[in-house]
Amino acid sequence: MLSHSRHGLESHIRLPLANNFQNISFEVIWGRGTVNENLQKSGIFYATTVEGAQLPIIDVTHTVFTVDDSPQAVEALRKLYIASESRWRPNFVGRFFMRLFAKKSLLLRSLVQPDAPFLSGLSTYVMKLGDENLVPPFNTELDRKIAASPPARAIRIRLQQTARMLADALEPELGKAPGSPLDLINIGGGPAIDSVNALLLLQQRSPQLLLRPIVIHIFDLDTAGPAFGQQALAQLMTPGAPLSGLDLQISRASYNWNDAAPLRALVQQLRERQGIIAASSEGALFEYGNDEAVVANLKALREGGEALKVIAGSVTRSDDLTRKMYAHGAIKLVHRGLDRFADLAKQGGFDLVHSEPALTSDQVLLRPAPR
Numbered sequence: 001m002l003s004h005s006r007h008g009l010e011s012h013i014r015l016p017l018a019n020n021f022q023n024i025s026f027e028v029i030w031g032r033g034t035v036n037e038n039l040q041k042s043g044i045f046y047a048t049t050v051e052g053a054q055l056p057i058i059d060v061t062h063t064v065f066t067v068d069d070s071p072q073a074v075e076a077l078r079k080l081y082i083a084s085e086s087r088w089r090p091n092f093v094g095r096f097f098m099r100l101f102a103k104k105s106l107l108l109r110s111l112v113q114p115d116a117p118f119l120s121g122l123s124t125y126v127m128k129l130g131d132e133n134l135v136p137p138f139n140t141e142l143d144r145k146i147a148a149s150p151p152a153r154a155i156r157i158r159l160q161q162t163a164r165m166l167a168d169a170l171e172p173e174l175g176k177a178p179g180s181p182l183d184l185i186n187i188g189g190g191p192a193i194d195s196v197n198a199l200l201l202l203q204q205r206s207p208q209l210l211l212r213p214i215v216i217h218i219f220d221l222d223t224a225g226p227a228f229g230q231q232a233l234a235q236l237m238t239p240g241a242p243l244s245g246l247d248l249q250i251s252r253a254s255y256n257w258n259d260a261a262p263l264r265a266l267v268q269q270l271r272e273r274q275g276i277i278a279a280s281s282e283g284a285l286f287e288y289g290n291d292e293a294v295v296a297n298l299k300a301l302r303e304g305g306e307a308l309k310v311i312a313g314s315v316t317r318s319d320d321l322t323r324k325m326y327a328h329g330a331i332k333l334v335h336r337g338l339d340r341f342a343d344l345a346k347q348g349g350f351d352l353v354h355s356e357p358a359l360t361s362d363q364v365l366l367r368p369a370p371r
Contacts, residue, residue, distance in 0.1 A: 042062070042064055043062070044056045044057065044059070044062065044064065044133075045057045045059075045232075045235045045236060045238075045241055046235065047228055047231035047232040047234075047235050048228075048231055049122055049224065049227075049228050049231075050223075050224050050227050050228070051224075053135075053137075054135065055122070055125070055126065055129070055135060055228070056129055056133055056135065057196075057232045057235060057236060058125075058128055058129065058159070058193050058197065059197065059200050059242065060159070060160045060163055060164075060197045060200065060201065061197075061200050061201060061204045061242075064130075064132070064133055065129075065130065065133065065156075066160070067130070067153065067156045067157055067160060069157040069160055069161055069356070069358070071357070073157075074157065074357055074358060074359065077150045077153060077154060077157075077359050078150075078321065078359055080150050081150035081151070081321075081325075081359065082321070084149075084150070122190070122191070122224060122225060122228060124155060124190070124283065125190065125191060125193065125225070125228070126138055126147075127146075127147055127152045127155055127156075128155055128156050128159055128193070129147065130147060130148075130153075130156060131143075131144040131145070131147035131148035131152075132144075134147055150359060151325070151359065151360070153359075154358045154359035154360060154361070155283065155358075157358040157359070158282060158283060158314050158358050158361055158363060159193065159194055159197065159282060160197075161356045161358065161363040162194045162280060162282040162312050162313065162314060162363050163194045163195075163197035163198045163200075163201060164198075164201060165312040165354065165356070165363060165364075165365045166184075166194065166195070166198035166278060166280055166310065166312040166365075167197075167198040167199075167201035167202050167205070169278070169309065169310040169312070169365055169367075170182075170198065170202065170276070170278055170309065170310065171202060171205065171206060171209065173276055173278075173309045173310075174202070174206075174209040174210075174212075174276065175206075175209060177275075177276060178208075178209075178211075178212070179211065179212050180212060180274070180275045180276055181212060181213045181214070181215075181273050181275030181276070182210075182212055182213070182214045182215075182275060182276050182278075183214075183215050183217060183270045183273075183275060183276070183277045183278075184198070184199075184214070184215070184216045184217065184278055184279070184280070185217045185219065185263070185266070185267070185277065185278070185279040185280070185301070186216060186217065186218050186219065186220075186279070186280055186281070187219050187220075187255070187257060187263070187279065187280070187281040187284055187285045187297065188219070188220050188255075188257065188281055188283075188284025188285050188288075189218065189220065189225075189280065189281065189282055189283075189284055190218075190220060190222050190224075190225025190226065190228075190229070191225045191226060191228045191229030191232060192216050192218050192226070192229045192250065193229065193232070194280050194282040194312070195216045195280055196216070196229065196232060196233060196236070198280075198312075199214070199243065199248070200236075200242055200243070203242055203243060203246075204242075210243075210246055211246075212247065212275075213247045213275075214246065214247060214248045214249070215248075215249045215250070215251060216229075216233070216248075216249070216250045216251070217251050217252075217253070217266060218250060218251065218252040218253070219252075219253050219255035219257075219262070219263060220252065220254075220255060221254060221255065221256060223252075223254075226250070226252040229250055230250045230252075233248060233250050253266070257285050257289050257293050257296075257297055258289075258290075258292075258293050258296075260293075260296040260297050260299070260300040261300075263297060263300040263301070264299075264300035264303055267300060267301055267303045267304045267308070268303050268304075270304065270307065271303065271304050271305055271307050271308075273307075274307065275307060276307060276309055277301075277304045277307045277308045277309065278308070278309055278310050278311070278312075279301050279308070279310075279311045279312075280311065280312045280313055281311075281312075281313040281314070282312075282313060282314050282363075283314055283361075284313070284314075285297055285313065286313045286314060286315045286316075286336075286341060286364070287314055287315065287316045287333050287334060287361065288333060288334060289334070290334065291334075291336075291344055294341075294344050294348065295344055295347045295348045296348075297348070298311075298344070298345060298347075298348020298349060298350055298366075299348050299349060301348075302348060302349035302350070302368060306368075308368060309367070309368075310365060310366065310367055311350065311365070311366040311367075312363065312364070312365050312366075313363070313364055313366075314358075314361040314362070314363050314364070315336060315337070315338060315341045315355075315361060315362050315363075315364055316333045316334060316335050316336065316337075316360060316361050317335065317337055317360055317361060317362060318335040318336060318337030318340070319337075321360070322335060322360040323335055325360055326360070337362075338352070338355055338362050338364070341364065345366055346369065349368060349369055349371075350366040350367065350368055350369055351366065351367055351368075351369045352364055352365070352366055353365055353366065353367050
């Protein structure tokens with residue numbers, strides 16, 4: 001299984017032979033990562049985790065991180081997963097070999113023991129790098145196979161679609177209000193790489209739109225993910241980097257989405273700035289939160305009034321394939337699907353105006369419903 005953070009805010013991936021890991025323990029060995037020279041030559045920037053590993057900063061505007069997310073590509077991914085699943089049968093021998101392989105793969109160890117301190121809240125982030133972009137100590141042959149699997153590719157698609165939706169929706173809004181502050185609220189997103197990539201997309205298209213004060217507000221229980229996000233943003237703002245010269249900040253608040261009061265307080269405060277507010281939650285609130293939490297958080301965001309323009313995020317599908325895929329996970333996703341989610345969005349004061357499919361999730365865009 002795959003966990004984004006210690007609190008299970010990201011999607012879990014069920015891999016072949018990986019069924020019952022909760023009782024398996026491993027010796028934790030941390031190795032400092034080194035820069036992938038091929039990526040470095042390609043103009044990729046790196047940030048350092050709290051454990052000291054250097055990881056590439058995902059930039060979906062760069063060809064090494066771009067992934068085909070067309071409907072045809074998603075359908076091909078679905079067929080590939082179904083074919084591989086039909087060959088899998090859990091058994092004792094399979095679990096034995098999984099334990100054996102995990103001793104040689106830090107990435108696999110993070111999947112079978114997601115709370116291991118050496119990877120902290122960045123397991124899913126490493127998966128989003130893609131098999132060709134892994135760096136030591138996460139680039140063994142087994143690591144690359146895991147990162148190339150259909151579920152891992154699906155979370156790369158999820159990130160790319162969420163960031164693109166956010167950028168597409170913000171572009172005209174920013175054009176209407178040059179210089180006004182922009183606040184991006186990221187709920188449960190760890191390093192907030194979806195928010196960062198929305199900015200990278202906007203910078204590529206219309207750099208003048210980002211000439212304004214911009215703050216990414218991370219609301220998450222995790223600490224390692226947001227710390228990496230801060231490091232990543234700092235690197236992207238260095239001279240010659242894509243976001244160089246911009247007025248950008250990241251703030252982090254410890255947040256349990258079952259109590260939306262802190263979010264409501266921030267939104268009301270930001271509303272007074274008369275700027276632009278947008279929110280996102282990729283692989284988090286809309287996939288793991290219960291119905292009450294989803295509605296409460298949407299209502300808190302709706303307190304932004306006319307300043308709150310859009311919300312982007314991901315919703316777990318309710319189809320048979322998705323339910324089967326996550327049937328044995330220790331942490332359960334909420335398989336609510338688009339129709340049920342649209343009803344919750346209405347209760348929270350929003351309309352679901354657009355969606356794009358991936359393997360097990362649909363990425364959604366919300367706009368405030370008329371009052």
